[in-house]
Amino acid sequence: MRNHKDALLAIEGVYHSYLPGTPFERRSLDGVDLSVYEKETVGIIGPSGSGKTTLLFHCNGLLRPQRGTVRAFGIPIGEPGAELRDIRRRVGCVFQSPEDQVFERYVGDDIAFGPRNMGLAVETVRERVRGALATVGYPFSFKDRLTSRLSLGEKRRVAIAGVLAMDPRLLLLDEPTAGLDPEARRDLFEIIDRFKRRSGRAVLMVSHRMEEIAELSDRIYVLVRGRVVLQGTARGVFSRPDLLSENGLSLPAPAQTVRLLQERGIPVRSGACSVQEAADTIEELFRDRT
Ligand SMILES: Nc1ncnc2c1ncn2[C@@H]1O[C@H](COP(=O)(O)OP(=O)(O)OP(=O)(O)O)[C@@H](O)[C@H]1O
Numbered sequence: 311m312r313n314h315k316d317a318l319l320a321i322e323g324v325y326h327s328y329l330p331g332t333p334f335e336r337r338s339l340d341g342v343d344l345s346v347y348e349k350e351t352v353g354i355i356g357p358s359g360s361g362k363t364t365l366l367f368h369c370n371g372l373l374r375p376q377r378g379t380v381r382a383f384g385i386p387i388g389e390p391g392a393e394l395r396d397i398r399r400r401v402g403c404v405f406q407s408p409e410d411q412v413f414e415r416y417v418g419d420d421i422a423f424g425p426r427n428m429g430l431a432v433e434t435v436r437e438r439v440r441g442a443l444a445t446v447g448y449p450f451s452f453k454d455r456l457t458s459r460l461s462l463g464e465k466r467r468v469a470i471a472g473v474l475a476m477d478p479r480l481l482l483l484d485e486p487t488a489g490l491d492p493e494a495r496r497d498l499f500e501i502i503d504r505f506k507r508r509s510g511r512a513v514l515m516v517s518h519r520m521e522e523i524a525e526l527s528d529r530i531y532v533l534v535r536g537r538v539v540l541q542g543t544a545r546g547v548f549s550r551p552d553l554l555s556e557n558g559l560s561l562p563a564p565a566q567t568v569r570l571l572q573e574r575g576i577p578v579r580s581g582a583c584s585v586q587e588a589a590d591t592i593e594e595l596f597r598d599r600t
């Protein structure tokens with residue numbers, strides 16, 4: 311059992327309401343516990359309006375917990391004296407539609423914005439920009455491109471590079487592949503992978519795409535109306551199709567295939583998360599017969 315104290319991010323009993331004390335008060339988080347450990351990729355899924363973005367806002371101090379505690383790297387967010395600057399250096403956030411925040415004329419200046427603000431030396435900033443461009447799959451010369459001429463996918467990568475240039479240890483991603491075509495989505499998976507290969511990094515990502523969460527996450531939280539209704543490994547979560555469908559969430563295609571076979575009385579194992587796992591599960595069936 312891992313000790314909660316070792317978590318990079320530890321959220322305990324967090325409640326949040328928008329517009330508290332007004333007739334429009336709306337509870338968006340209803341007692342959430344969540345943790346992220348070193349080297350992990352943790353996924354959050356949930357229907358629209360379930361509180362996913364609100365929860366991410368609590369992870370780097372954009373919102374303070376109204377009740378409960380949030381600790382990032384041991385620092386209690388929201389308590390008097392908490393060093394939000396330290397937290398924001400270590401927790402990088404790629405919010406929904408990050409391309410809207412690309413505002414400099416040249417790609418290089420946009421990526422350098424964060425590191426320059428941190429007061430880093432010119433040479434260090436240059437290295438950060440070079441490294442971040444490499445992680446998102448571009449050569450250093452890409453720094454001279456005009457941001458106004460980029461495609462949506464390119465702009466999003468530049469926005470992500472700007473966050474990576476701050477050298478975060480925990481990366482938060484809110485619907486990072488929304489609106490991208492399958493190829494750009496693949497590229498993004500590789501970016502996340504390259505980020506994780508550096509030592510001690512962790513990722514917390516939100517997505518409503520089951521396939522994507524299943525493929526990338528070590529653990530998954532299912533958030534519904536501000537509560538965690540299910541959590542565990544992808545295999546564990548996707549072997550609860552009833553609970554998911556009750557909440558308007560559908561299984562990823564491989565898990566759905568396995569379930570259809572089960573419904574027809576074919577004894578395959580539940581919870582396949584990738585096409586490969588579904589194929590292996592089906593193959594097992596034939597192996598047992600021979
Ligand atoms: N600034 C705000 N003021 C008032 N209510 C808000 C505000 N932001 C979000 N809400 C409400 O809080 C609830 C949770 O919103 P949130 O954006 O966290 O959900 P989400 O799971 O990220 O949804 P989506 O999948 O659509 O991005 C929703 O009911 C939403 O309408």
Ligand SMILES: [Mg+2]
Binds near residue numbers: 363406
């Ligand atoms: Mg959201």
